[in-house]
Amino acid sequence: MPCGPNARLTAYVAYQTLAFSERDVLLAALADSGYARVETAPAGTEAANPVPVLDSNRLIVGSAALVVRREHLPTGFGDLGLVFADGAYVPLVPSDARSQPILQSLRTAYGRAKATQLADQARRLYQASVQRTAKEDGSVTIRVRF
Amino acid sequence: MAELIITVSPEGELVVRSEGLTRAQWEAATAELRAVLGQPTRAAVEAEQHVHHVHVDAHRRIRHGG
Numbered sequence: 273m274p275c276g277p278n279a280r281l282t283a284y285v286a287y288q289t290l291a292f293s294e295r296d297v298l299l300a301a302l303a304d305s306g307y308a309r310v311e312t313a314p315a316g317t318e319a320a321n322p323v324p325v326l327d328s329n330r331l332i333v334g335s336a337a338l339v340v341r342r343e344h345l346p347t348g349f350g351d352l353g354l355v356f357a358d359g360a361y362v363p364l365v366p367s368d369a370r371s372q373p374i375l376q377s378l379r380t381a382y383g384r385a386k387a388t389q390l391a392d393q394a395r396r397l398y399q400a401s402v403q404r405t406a407k408e409d410g411s412v413t414i415r416v417r418f
Numbered sequence: 419m420a421e422l423i424i425t426v427s428p429e430g431e432l433v434v435r436s437e438g439l440t441r442a443q444w445e446a447a448t449a450e451l452r453a454v455l456g457q458p459t460r461a462a463v464e465a466e467q468h469v470h471h472v473h474v475d476a477h478r479r480i481r482h483g484g
Contacts, residue, residue: 277442280420282465284435285448285458294454379430386432386455387424394422394447409428416422 290382292354292361297389298338301381307340307352318356325353325364334364346370380410391416422447431459441466 292298295318302310311323318337325334327350328342336353338361345352352374353364363378365371388404391414395402400418420438427433434451436444451458 277440277445278469279441280438280467280469281436281441281444281463282438282467283444283463284433284461285451286431286433286460287451287455288431288459290430290432290455376430380426380428383426383430383432387426390424390434390451391422393450398443400422410426411428412424412426414424416424417419418422 289379290386292363292382293359294386295338295361297382297385298354298361300385300388301378302338302340304381304385305377307344309341309344311339311341313337313356321355321357323353325351327351327366336364337361345374349374377410384410384412387412387414390414394418438467 292301299310302308313320313322321335321337323336323339324332325336325339326342327333328348333350334353334355337356338354340352342350349370350366354361355364356362363371363375365375384406391402391404394400394416398416398418400416403415403417405413405415420436420440420443422439423435423437425433425435432455434447436447439447448461
């Protein structure tokens, strides 16, 4: 007799790069990265990206939906803006090498926040137990058992 | 026991793995991921274990000893 939906699988899906598409996950990632204070667009105005983004000389270089102010970032970096466009938040940062470690750290934090959200959903859905292991390199493994 | 194992690499790669979830549970989980995150970079079913069905004769009488 075929098992169909009852067959038990060893399987995986992998996402090499996640778009910053979920606001709550992105805010959790920013907080995890040490940016707990984020200026946000008023409700309903996000698509207009109304929050000004300033460079290190306090000149307006653009506008965004979410902004981390320069005093929370390395000296001379300016603001970190996240522009909402086509359903995702796109970083607005200086176009030099200083941006790479900050963006990489934010991408990893976003992955961790997304993983935590997925684990919480599975825990509630299946009344499962959750075991989380974090390493110094920023990687995380979450086991949801049910 | 089944496990859903979620890992994030230092580079931010997200991998969601099933160890013993039923096909129905896995399909529900991955459908939700695809709806939010789009198509994955990689995906595979590495093994599929078929469950042996046990049939029970519900009409059998229980004989009590004595």
